[in-house]
Amino acid sequence: MARAVSTQHKTIATAAAWIVALLIFFPILYTIITSFKSEQEAIQGFNLFPSGTTESYTAVEAQSGYFKFFLNSVFLSVGSTILALLVAIPAAWSMAFSPGKWTKDILMWMLSTKMMPAVAVLFPIYLIFRDTGLLDSRIGLMVMLMLINLPIVVWMLYTYFREIPGEILEAARMDGASLWNEIVYVLTPMAVPGIASTMLLNIILAWNEAFWTIRLTTTEAAPLTAFISSFSSPQGLFWAKLSAASTLAIAPILIMGWFSQKQLVRGLTFGAVK
Amino acid sequence: MKLRTLTLGLLSASTLAFAAHAESITIATVNNGDMVRMQTLTDDFTAKNPDIQLQWVTLEENVLRERVTTDIATKGGQYDVMTIGTYEVPIWAKQSWLLPLDKLGDDYDVKDIIPAIAGGLSVDGKLYAAPFYGESSFIMYRKDLMEKAGLTMPDAPTWDFVKQAAEKMTDRANGVNGVCLRGKAGWGENMAFLTAMSNSFGARWFDENWKPQFDQPEWKNTLQFYVDLMKANGPEGASSNGFNENLALFQQGKCGMWIDATVAASFVSDPKNSTVADKVGYALAPDNGLGKRGNWLWAWSLAIPAGTQKADAAQKFVAWATSKDYLELVASKEGWANVPPGTRSSLYANSEYQKAAPFAKMTLDSINAADPTHPTVKPVPYVGVQFVAIPEFQGLGTTVGQLFSAALAGQTSVDDALKQAQDAATATMTEGGYIQ
Numbered sequence: 001m002a003r004a005v006s007t008q009h010k011t012i013a014t015a016a017a018w019i020v021a022l023l024i025f026f027p028i029l030y031t032i033i034t035s036f037k038s039e040q041e042a043i044q045g046f047n048l049f050p051s052g053t054t055e056s057y058t059a060v061e062a063q064s065g066y067f068k069f070f071l072n073s074v075f076l077s078v079g080s081t082i083l084a085l086l087v088a089i090p091a092a093w094s095m096a097f098s099p100g101k102w103t104k105d106i107l108m109w110m111l112s113t114k115m116m117p118a119v120a121v122l123f124p125i126y127l128i129f130r131d132t133g134l135l136d137s138r139i140g141l142m143v144m145l146m147l148i149n150l151p152i153v154v155w156m157l158y159t160y161f162r163e164i165p166g167e168i169l170e171a172a173r174m175d176g177a178s179l180w181n182e183i184v185y186v187l188t189p190m191a192v193p194g195i196a197s198t199m200l201l202n203i204i205l206a207w208n209e210a211f212w213t214i215r216l217t218t219t220e221a222a223p224l225t226a227f228i229s230s231f232s233s234p235q236g237l238f239w240a241k242l243s244a245a246s247t248l249a250i251a252p253i254l255i256m257g258w259f260s261q262k263q264l265v266r267g268l269t270f271g272a273v274k
Numbered sequence: 275m276k277l278r279t280l281t282l283g284l285l286s287a288s289t290l291a292f293a294a295h296a297e298s299i300t301i302a303t304v305n306n307g308d309m310v311r312m313q314t315l316t317d318d319f320t321a322k323n324p325d326i327q328l329q330w331v332t333l334e335e336n337v338l339r340e341r342v343t344t345d346i347a348t349k350g351g352q353y354d355v356m357t358i359g360t361y362e363v364p365i366w367a368k369q370s371w372l373l374p375l376d377k378l379g380d381d382y383d384v385k386d387i388i389p390a391i392a393g394g395l396s397v398d399g400k401l402y403a404a405p406f407y408g409e410s411s412f413i414m415y416r417k418d419l420m421e422k423a424g425l426t427m428p429d430a431p432t433w434d435f436v437k438q439a440a441e442k443m444t445d446r447a448n449g450v451n452g453v454c455l456r457g458k459a460g461w462g463e464n465m466a467f468l469t470a471m472s473n474s475f476g477a478r479w480f481d482e483n484w485k486p487q488f489d490q491p492e493w494k495n496t497l498q499f500y501v502d503l504m505k506a507n508g509p510e511g512a513s514s515n516g517f518n519e520n521l522a523l524f525q526q527g528k529c530g531m532w533i534d535a536t537v538a539a540s541f542v543s544d545p546k547n548s549t550v551a552d553k554v555g556y557a558l559a560p561d562n563g564l565g566k567r568g569n570w571l572w573a574w575s576l577a578i579p580a581g582t583q584k585a586d587a588a589q590k591f592v593a594w595a596t597s598k599d600y601l602e603l604v605a606s607k608e609g610w611a612n613v614p615p616g617t618r619s620s621l622y623a624n625s626e627y628q629k630a631a632p633f634a635k636m637t638l639d640s641i642n643a644a645d646p647t648h649p650t651v652k653p654v655p656y657v658g659v660q661f662v663a664i665p666e667f668q669g670l671g672t673t674v675g676q677l678f679s680a681a682l683a684g685q686t687s688v689d690d691a692l693k694q695a696q697d698a699a700t701a702t703m704t705e706g707g708y709i710q
Contacts, residue, residue: 040547043522063310064332122344130350214337215344218300218352219329230332233305236541237518237525 028250034243042239056244063241064230066248073223073252075138076213077206080145081199084153087146089195092157093183097166107158110151118148118211129216136218144216145206153202160194161187196263200256207253224249297587298327299354302342304335306574307540308407308614309357311604312595318603319594326587335462342579346371349581354588358403360394360573360646361462364663367402373578373585374400378593386598386618388638391573394646394657403575404596407537408616410559410640411470411569414524414542415531417555419443419450423530429636430567433474433499433560436531440507443530452507454529455500458516459679461671466570466660467533468678469671472496473650474561474568479662479699482655484708486699488674488692497688501681513683525549533559535572536640539633540611556636558643564651570660571644573616616641670702 034042035057036050060066095103125144126135134140164187172186188195210225217226231238231245257264303309309332316328331353333341338357345352346366358366366372378384384392384401391408395401413431420427423442428435440452456467469479477492487493504512507530509523517534521541524532525548532538545551559569576592578585594600601621604613610630613621615637621627622638631637649659656662661671674695681691703709 043547044526063313064330123348126344126348126350130348135350135352214333215341218302218331222331226331226333229334229337230305232334233307233518236305236307237521237547238305 028254031243031250032247034240035247037240037243039237039240042243043237056240057248060231060241060244060248064227066227069222069224069227069249070252072138072221073207073225073249076142076145076221076223077203079138079142080149080206081202083142083146084150084202085195085199088150088153088157088198089183089188091154092161093187095154095158096161096164097169107155110154114148114151122215125212126215135216136220136222138221141213141216141221144212145209148209148212149202149205152205153198156198156201157191157194160191160198163194164190193263193266196260197266200260200264204253204257296325296327297584298329299584299587299591300329300331300352301355301357301576301591302331302333302338302353303357304338304574305332306407306537308537309574311608311612311614312406312600315600315603315607319591322594323587323590326590328591346579346581351579351581351583353579354582354584355591356577356579357406357574358577359575360571361658361661361663361667363395363403363575363577364397364657365665366577367397367400371580372402373580373582373589374402375404375578375589375592376400377586377589378404382593382597383620386620388617388619388641390571390641390644390646391617394571394573395575403573403577404592405573405575405617406596407614408571408573408641409535409537410571410616410637410644411467411533411535412539412559412636412640413531413533413557414539415439415555415557416443416527416529416550416553418553419530420555427555427557430558431560433562433568436533436560437499437503440503440531444507449528450530451509451523451528452530453503454509454515454520454523454532455504455512456516456520456534457504457508457513457679457682458519459513459672459675460516461661461668461675463516463675464679464682465671465675466572468496468500468675470559470570470660471500471568473566473659474559474564475499476562476564476566476651478650478652478654480655480703480708482653484655484703486696486703488696488699493692493695494688497678497681497692501688504682505684513679533568536633536637537615539637540615540631543633556633558636558640566649566651567640567643569640569644571641571646572660664706664708666702666706670699673698 033048033050036052036054038051038053038055041047041051095107129135129140132140168190169182169186172182177186208225210229213223213225214229217223228242228245228249231242313330320326320328342353342356342358344350346356363372387405388408391405392401395403395405413427413436415427420439420443423439425439425442427439436453442452443450444452456464458464472478472493475492475496477490477496478487481487509515509528515523517538520529520532520534521538523529524542527550539556542548542554543551559567561567576595578588578592582588596617598618598620601613601618605626610627613627615621615631615634622634628634644659646657646659656664661667677686677691677694677698680686681688700709
């Protein structure tokens with residue numbers, strides 16, 4: 001009897017999980033479906049079965065070259081993530097293993113910078129970029145994306161590092177490891193799942209960042225967020241084309257997410273159960 | 275072999291040298307049908323100007339407005355040509371943010387630009403932006419439903435006729451709404467429509483001393499008429515409908531009448547996208563017998579920011595994109611019906627265009643019926659038909675738009691919305707130093 005109840009519970013839980021997952025995924029699914037409709041079909045109300053036309057994809061590619069935007073997105077998201085990790089690993093190490101009196105306050109202060117609306121600093125940042133010649137430059141935007149995601153990266157790494165026993169690092173130090181060797185050969189390999197999931201999450205955040213990437217670029221450094229934005233129209237119904245552009249923009253990160261979901265989940269639940 | 279390598283090397287070097295010599299100009303624009311078409315036709319420009327390369331930045335309207343405003347105010351120099359509207363041109367020109375367009379060439383024929391449009395883009399007699407396409411607003415209506423209702427739409431109807439027709443055409447059991455009007459909050463959304471409508475009711479935003487006028491009976495009449503008309507005959511959830519939402523409803527046959535931009539005529543009459551393409555009639559925007567009609571005036575125009583380093587190349591491009599030759603180029607490639615409307619008088623004298631675009635005459639009449647310097651019945655201290663060309667208007671217009679949208683949604687009464695609008699406008703104008 002107990003077994004039957006457990007199976008029943010399991011079935012209900014699985015069904016509930018599927019329903020929740022489908023609900024969350026549905027907007028993306030419907031975007032993909034709409035991208036295979038003609039413009040007339042797209043405005044004719046709810047319909048899950050498209051005619052399967054690829055005319056929107058042809059039109060989108062003809063109107064603006066996808067590949068250049070794609071390469072910029074890859075460069076910016078991967079570049080800003082590597083840069084963020086280079087800064088955040090030492091920072092998180094010192095906070096986790098050598099906390100000072102103000103460590104907690106610094107962590108909170110770092111997080112508080114995420115609470116301010118980005119538009120509040122648009123003008124100062126724009127002026128700095130203008131004066132340093134960084135407007136529409138990949139390097140400038142990479143640094144910007146690194147800076148805005150840094151609090152999250154530091155926080156995540158700090159949480160993972162705290163799970164690693166300090167004694168192991170002490171043992172390494174007793175064996176004569178330098179600080180550099182301690183971080184590179186002892187700490188980093190042990191925190192790989194945490195670092196990997198932080199990296200993946202940061203790539204996703206940088207890929208989807210749509211405030212600064214649109215406002216600080218024009219043609220050279222514009223990533224896929226600018227590509228999608230160019231298909232939104234105030235006068236004219238281009239929903240199928242907009243959906244096709246969105247599908248093309250989210251496809252790489254979605255596929256990457258699917259392939260790495262094991263690492264992502266492992267990393268995000270790292271240290272959750274002791 | 276060596277000779278071939280050398281020749282190839284020289285060729286590549288000369289190509290690189292040419293590419294390095296070519297000047298590149300960056301054009302910021304919106305994703306409207308006519309703009310997208312222009313991007314596909316630029317081979318003609320680059321063939322005529324091989325030393326100029328074009329780079330496009332296409333953005334959603336609000337993002338574009340914010341981007342170009344930031345860039346021009348900080349002299350960021352990111353753009354050489356900007357697509358802006360009749361609202362920005364007078365304000366930006368007065369700030370010396372734009373270059374006057376005085377080098378458009380001898381064969382450009384500035385006098386051919388429709389006077390009402392040119393007036394909205396000029397300051398002190400100087401043209402600061404060249405119109406790419408111009409629009410007014412008018413009534414698009416279903417001829418079949420009008421006939422079924424036993425009515426005939428006059429060329430220049432009154433608001434009372436529109437109300438009467440809407441009541442007879444509404445058939446909610448069959449999903450037909452008598453009238454579809456903008457309700458989505460925003461200075462360029464519901465306030466564009468309502469400000470133009472209020473002109474025909476004799477209302478105005480400010481008196482000659484910049485005192486807000488929402489406490490006057492003309493505004494009460496306007497808003498009450500609009501809310502009553504829409505509640506009885508408008509679509510469900512009208513307070514979130516803008517241009518695109520109403521376009522979708524009209525194309526699906528769910529609206530008897532729709533009063534909106536003249537540019538919509540080419541969409542609703544296109545059989546590829548519209549289910550009612552062959553049943554659409556056009557009429558001037560309604561009036562109340564006070565001498566002003568409820569139609570607006572807008573032109574998406576190309577302007578050159580004062581900070582550009584490539585003013586000559588930019589002027590050449592602006593002259594090409596807004597020339598008579600460009601209209602003929604579009605006609606030869608895509609037909610006369612797809613020519614950007616509302617900019618040149620000669621287009622409306624063209625018999626081929628008149629044949630291809632049945633809405634041509636009504637569009638021109640609508641544009642000519644709008645006067646940006648005398649938009650309403652009483653005198654006003656501002657320029658603009660459906661907006662007030664002062665920097666504060668974007669914020670204030672959107673605030674008032676939210677109040678009026680709430681009145682349409684039934685969240686607040688017409689009287690409350692007007693009272694709050696009066697308070698908001700008074701505060702803004704006092705803060706801005708317009709009223710002491």
